Amino acid sequence: MTQTIYVVEDDKNIRDIVQAYLSNEGYELKLLDNGEDAWKLAEQGQPDMWILDIMLPGMDGYELCKKIRETSEVPIIIISAKDEEVDKILGLELGSDDYLTKPFSPRELVARIKRLFKRVHSTTVDTPKSNGIIRVGDLQIDQPARQVFWEETEIDVTTKEYEMLEIFAKQPNRAFSREELLILVWGEDYFGSDRAVDDLVKRIRKKLNGLPIETVWGYGYRLELEEE
Known part of the structure; x- marks a missing residue:
């Protein structure tokens, strides 16, 4: 099945380069040069990925x-x-899954797209839980479907929110350092601040109100599971 990517970029030269590389990889593209037209298109239906x-x-x-993430x-x-750290963090806070600074290599963009699609569509089950279902207290994660339930209600989560929840749920009560979470969720090639970890935890806590993600001061975080 062909994956569709919407590219919103006002620089025609960049649009042409991106189109050439991504079309060569077999992706179906829609190219737009402004946010208003992109949002009108989004209201008709979402692609498999946005750039x-x-x-x-x-x-x-x-x-x-932000508008895409609302729906x-x-x-x-x-x-x-913009390559300032604050701009990257803002993009992550608003729900983006990756941030690439211009000028960039088209091959790097292709690699990141493939890696992100692989993460999104991964259905690997490597826990002893039955049928790929992880349960930690009132948290339930359906790995094959990549669905998250909190207190029996399905919660919409982003790719990175899902990945962090899965990491915590697989090893409850284990403390993860910020640096470790940064590598596990964003990858070894991410060079941003570990503040991105704090921001992601903040978003998860807001969506799953009451989820016992505990702060390990001066170190990182853990999902606390009371022993029965």
Whole structure:
């Protein structure tokens, strides 16, 4: 099945390069040069992935990312000439799954797209729990379906929120350092601040109110499970 990617970029040269590389990989593309037209298209249906530039005329990439996240958990990669740490963190806080700074290698973009699709569609079951279902207290994770339930209610989560929850649920009561979580969730090639871990935990706590993710001061976090 062909995967569809919507690319929102106002620089025609970059659009043409991205189109050439991604079309060669077999992806179906829709190219847009502004956020307003992209959002109108999104209201008709979501693609398999978004690639968003930040500096767009009118509605910028941050606003578009936020609007997409209000209705969909589709993977989002942000590309931007802004390479400040605060800009990367803002993009992650708004729900993007990856951040690529201009100028970038088209081959690197392709690699990140493939890695992100692999994460999203992974159905590997490597826990002793039956049928790939992990239960930790009131938290339930259906690994094959990549669904999260809290107190028997399904919760919409982003790719990274899911991955962090899965990491905690597989090893409850184990303390993970921020550096370890950064590598496990974002990958070894991510060079941003470990503040991204704190922001992700904050979002998870907000969505799953009462989930016992405990802060291990000066170190990291753990999912606390009371022994019966």
